[in-house]
Amino acid sequence: MNIAIHPQATVDADRLVALRADLGDVPLITDEAQLRQKSRDFFWFSPILKEELDHCRADLVALPRDRNDLVRIARACARHRIPLTVRGGGTGNYGQAMPLEGGVVVDMGALGATRWVRPGVGRFEAGARMLDIDRTLRGDRQELRFHPSTRAHATIGGFLAGGAGGVGSCTWGQLADRGAVIAVEVLTVEEEPRFIELRGRDALKVMHAYGVNGIITEVEMPLAPWHPWAERICAFDTLEEVARFAHALTAAEGIAKKLVSVHDGRISPLLKRIRPFVPDGKAMVILMVSEPQAPTVEDMAAEFGGETVFARGNEEVEAATFDGQGKLPPLYEYTWNHTTLYALKAKPGTTYLQVRYPAGREIEIVTHLAGVFGEEVLFHLEFQRRFGRVFVSSLPLVQYTTRERLEEIVRMIEAAGAELSNPHTYRLSDAGWKKVDAPQASFKREADPHGLMNPGKLLS
Amino acid sequence: MNIAIHPQATVDADRLVALRADLGDVPLITDEAQLRQKSRDFFWFSPILKEELDHCRADLVALPRDRNDLVRIARACARHRIPLTVRGGGTGNYGQAMPLEGGVVVDMGALGATRWVRPGVGRFEAGARMLDIDRTLRGDRQELRFHPSTRAHATIGGFLAGGAGGVGSCTWGQLADRGAVIAVEVLTVEEEPRFIELRGRDALKVMHAYGVNGIITEVEMPLAPWHPWAERICAFDTLEEVARFAHALTAAEGIAKKLVSVHDGRISPLLKRIRPFVPDGKAMVILMVSEPQAPTVEDMAAEFGGETVFARGNEEVEAATFDGQGKLPPLYEYTWNHTTLYALKAKPGTTYLQVRYPAGREIEIVTHLAGVFGEEVLFHLEFQRRFGRVFVSSLPLVQYTTRERLEEIVRMIEAAGAELSNPHTYRLSDAGWKKVDAPQASFKREADPHGLMNPGKLLS
Numbered sequence: 040m041n042i043a044i045h046p047q048a049t050v051d052a053d054r055l056v057a058l059r060a061d062l063g064d065v066p067l068i069t070d071e072a073q074l075r076q077k078s079r080d081f082f083w084f085s086p087i088l089k090e091e092l093d094h095c096r097a098d099l100v101a102l103p104r105d106r107n108d109l110v111r112i113a114r115a116c117a118r119h120r121i122p123l124t125v126r127g128g129g130t131g132n133y134g135q136a137m138p139l140e141g142g143v144v145v146d147m148g149a150l151g152a153t154r155w156v157r158p159g160v161g162r163f164e165a166g167a168r169m170l171d172i173d174r175t176l177r178g179d180r181q182e183l184r185f186h187p188s189t190r191a192h193a194t195i196g197g198f199l200a201g202g203a204g205g206v207g208s209c210t211w212g213q214l215a216d217r218g219a220v221i222a223v224e225v226l227t228v229e230e231e232p233r234f235i236e237l238r239g240r241d242a243l244k245v246m247h248a249y250g251v252n253g254i255i256t257e258v259e260m261p262l263a264p265w266h267p268w269a270e271r272i273c274a275f276d277t278l279e280e281v282a283r284f285a286h287a288l289t290a291a292e293g294i295a296k297k298l299v300s301v302h303d304g305r306i307s308p309l310l311k312r313i314r315p316f317v318p319d320g321k322a323m324v325i326l327m328v329s330e331p332q333a334p335t336v337e338d339m340a341a342e343f344g345g346e347t348v349f350a351r352g353n354e355e356v357e358a359a360t361f362d363g364q365g366k367l368p369p370l371y372e373y374t375w376n377h378t379t380l381y382a383l384k385a386k387p388g389t390t391y392l393q394v395r396y397p398a399g400r401e402i403e404i405v406t407h408l409a410g411v412f413g414e415e416v417l418f419h420l421e422f423q424r425r426f427g428r429v430f431v432s433s434l435p436l437v438q439y440t441t442r443e444r445l446e447e448i449v450r451m452i453e454a455a456g457a458e459l460s461n462p463h464t465y466r467l468s469d470a471g472w473k474k475v476d477a478p479q480a481s482f483k484r485e486a487d488p489h490g491l492m493n494p495g496k497l498l499s
Numbered sequence: 500m501n502i503a504i505h506p507q508a509t510v511d512a513d514r515l516v517a518l519r520a521d522l523g524d525v526p527l528i529t530d531e532a533q534l535r536q537k538s539r540d541f542f543w544f545s546p547i548l549k550e551e552l553d554h555c556r557a558d559l560v561a562l563p564r565d566r567n568d569l570v571r572i573a574r575a576c577a578r579h580r581i582p583l584t585v586r587g588g589g590t591g592n593y594g595q596a597m598p599l600e601g602g603v604v605v606d607m608g609a610l611g612a613t614r615w616v617r618p619g620v621g622r623f624e625a626g627a628r629m630l631d632i633d634r635t636l637r638g639d640r641q642e643l644r645f646h647p648s649t650r651a652h653a654t655i656g657g658f659l660a661g662g663a664g665g666v667g668s669c670t671w672g673q674l675a676d677r678g679a680v681i682a683v684e685v686l687t688v689e690e691e692p693r694f695i696e697l698r699g700r701d702a703l704k705v706m707h708a709y710g711v712n713g714i715i716t717e718v719e720m721p722l723a724p725w726h727p728w729a730e731r732i733c734a735f736d737t738l739e740e741v742a743r744f745a746h747a748l749t750a751a752e753g754i755a756k757k758l759v760s761v762h763d764g765r766i767s768p769l770l771k772r773i774r775p776f777v778p779d780g781k782a783m784v785i786l787m788v789s790e791p792q793a794p795t796v797e798d799m800a801a802e803f804g805g806e807t808v809f810a811r812g813n814e815e816v817e818a819a820t821f822d823g824q825g826k827l828p829p830l831y832e833y834t835w836n837h838t839t840l841y842a843l844k845a846k847p848g849t850t851y852l853q854v855r856y857p858a859g860r861e862i863e864i865v866t867h868l869a870g871v872f873g874e875e876v877l878f879h880l881e882f883q884r885r886f887g888r889v890f891v892s893s894l895p896l897v898q899y900t901t902r903e904r905l906e907e908i909v910r911m912i913e914a915a916g917a918e919l920s921n922p923h924t925y926r927l928s929d930a931g932w933k934k935v936d937a938p939q940a941s942f943k944r945e946a947d948p949h950g951l952m953n954p955g956k957l958l959s
Contacts (some may be wrong), residue, residue: 090780157727157791159789159791160792180640211752216753217753217754217795217796217799218754218792218796219750221791221795237796239795239798240798264724266618285934286887290888291678291887292576293676293677293678293679293721331620332678332681332721334698334699335678335699336678338699346933353618396734424887427746427751428749428887
């Protein structure tokens with residue numbers, strides 16, 4: 040976590056004037072308050088990033104209406120050598136959408152069309168919000184395989200550029216896994232911008248590159264056939280019990296599931312609208328399972344010592360998800376990094392880490408660590424399937440005091456046998472297993488020859 | 500494999516006459532040739548079972564038209580103490596549908612209605628053939644999660660009574676796994692027959708009990724949402740290479756798949772209609788994957804040293820499957836125990852074993868054994884997902900000489916670290932991991948108090 044504060048840098052006025060002339064009637068934002076708002080994402084989950092990135096601000100936000108506008112923006116930025124940062128929903132946690140050296144932020148929100156849908160596959164413009172995609176697919180009984188807890192705001196292009204897994208990963212794995220993405224189209228940032236189609240493994244060149252090596256314009260995704268998802272919350276006496284249940288459930292091929300999210304007993308009190316359902320001090324698991332299988336899941340939870348404390352059928356879940364109806368938002372909005380969001384709001388000074396465990400030792404290590412840290416670290420586990428096995432992605436909540444103590448906590452977790460990714464850096468090669476591999480960096484030379492895409496983001 | 504030959508036993512004439520009087524207008528078969536035909540299944544895959552069961556013959560075959568007929572048959576058999584054996588499609592391999600002590604064979608073929616279908620679940624009469632169920636579900640874009648290679652003939656009730664996994668198990672596991680069956684309804688064989696609904700884990704009481712503890716009348720199954728399945732055959736130089744590919748593919752959560760069936764280089768020459776596509780001596784894998792992901796799978800096969808030698812899109816696969824059109828039947832008809840069937844026809848004296856391996860050592864043990872046995876044992880592996888991991892179900896083809904040599908081969912495979920199930924027994928507690936556990940035997944006392952359901956099948 041050796042991160043220097045980046046100097047404030049903006050583009051000189053002459054070049055901006057020339058740029059605006061080239062942009063013609065492309066809609067722009069120049070209002071100071073909006074510029075600031077459109078230059079921020081959820082970086083402030085990290086107190087370290089908050090300190091480092093709070094100053095970031097675009098000189099101009101461009102709102103392309105179509106592909107022609109986008110080409111025009113890319114061409115003008117290349118011509119005038121002005122930094123360009125692509126913005127989707129602005130839901131990232133590592134400053135993905137924040138312009139480190141100012142310049143133009145390109146808001147992709149209006150490029151959100153569904154190009155086409157066939158059984159098992161669909162093609163979408165990058166600015167399509169994931170909830171809107173799933174809304175479109177509903178009539179066809181298909182859906183995206185997985186989405187972040189920010190489904191309502193996150194765009195599919197932004198997710199590919201900076202996301203990993205999410206709700207659905209307990210069945211379908213993550214974005215980097217083979218088969219998770221069929222193709223990506225990008226636009227280069229050059230005087231003569233080109234659209235480049237990257238199919239199959241080639242798509243990895245621009246995935247998890249935080250949008251710095253080509254403007255992602257369209258994505259072709261495998262689709263999951265829809266299940267009638269129902270929600271359950273089951274409460275358990277201990278973290279160990281609920282983790283054992285969650286592991287067994289995730290391992291159970293016979294149960295169709297979309298979410299297995301485990302929280303130790305100190306977390307539900309931080310989630311205001313969940314709190315009334317969970318007995319004080321109980322650990323809980325938030326579940327999405329196929330409705331016809333919910334009774335089986337409840338029986339199984341009981342065998343593991345759990346009690347079902349909240350149940351909602353598919354019809355209500357869909358109403359909550361797509362129409363905002365019902366007493367609670369969709370429960371996935373209390374999982375993954377939404378857990379962190381609510382905890383941070385309820386208890387200032389909360390931040391988080393990203394931990395993964397060696398196969399088969401997850402529960403042992405988690406229960407050991409829970410004993411070591413006490414109130415300073417609250418355990419939150421997301422259960423996934425990856426690499427042919429159950430895979431636990433842990434997002435522990437940490438009561439932040441100092442950078443030094445955070446680093447000490449990291450070392451203690453590592454000493455217990457777990458591996459960490461650093462969510463407290465905005466740079467692309469600092470983040471543990473999110474290291475940039477060759478294709479991303481070399482593709483940047485092709486798609487962004489002038490190095491204009493959010494300079495400072497990718498360490499060379 | 501200590502099996503005594505069962506004495507021929509039939510019911511005396513007086514009791515049969517009384518029975519027929521009670522059956523009234525229930526359709527019956529009494530013709531000698533048909534009685535013999537309706538008293539057989541695929542037991543002859545085993546030379547040992549062939550010797551032991553070849554004599555089996557019903558005294559009467561009853562063809563109930565509806566539930567009333569079925570109640571009448573159960574009541575009459577109970578009243579006159581006449582053995583009753585339930586028959587589905589007659590596609591089992593262990594004499595499941597064969598009346599060991601004669602009496603009445605009940606052919607469930609006419610009780611094949613779809614009761615109802617909802618998203619993720621359907622309820623069917625036990626005599627419904629699995630292909631017909633899937634034909635009904637097509638318009639709804641749903642399907643059974645998995646089926647045996649005998650999908651065209653096997654009934655859903657027979658499958659629950661004697662099946663395990665099959666095509667689809669590489670995603671959905673097996674019948675015994677939690678969540679694989681939602682409910683089963685059985686009819687008791689008593690003077691006053693009762694319908695009993697067994698939901699959730701209670702269904703296990705009658706599953707894999709070969710139909711000896713209640714007449715399965717209806718089943719409620721979780722359904723899989725349909726994918727546009729495409730077929731591929733990929734050829735590899737060695738068994739080890741193809742097995743490594745198959746393992747990685749089965750582990751890949753990002754690829755939607757229904758079949759991963761591996762055959763060593765000596766098997767394709769035994770499959771007459773597959774042979775023209777596979778270069779001589781090459782090992783192969785037969786695949787069903789979601790059509791939009793087939794290019795990804797071909798790329799992956801190439802990385803593992805394989806070459807795609809046969810490809811068929813979803814439209815052709817559906818035409819072959821449901822309408823019998825095209826140059827080849829659906830490829831799943833060359834996998835699981837259909838491989839054994841074709842090998843047995845091409846090379847008399849072929850039989851098979853059922854082997855499973857400790858996790859992670861499958862490929863090591865298989866390649867070791869392939870070297871040890873030479874031409875006597877040909878390796879056929881079916882890749883599944885079970886218990887949260889990749890699971891290899893092996894059905895090696897064995898050139899049969901004597902019972903002693905077969906037993907020696909079994910010991911050699913066990914010595915290499917694998918575990919066997921014995922497919923050469925018709926009794927319910929002889930077959931390795933197919934041991935009867937308590938619920939099945941104790942439920943028999945409730946559902947079949949007079950011990951009339953295929954006596955001799957369940958060892959007490």
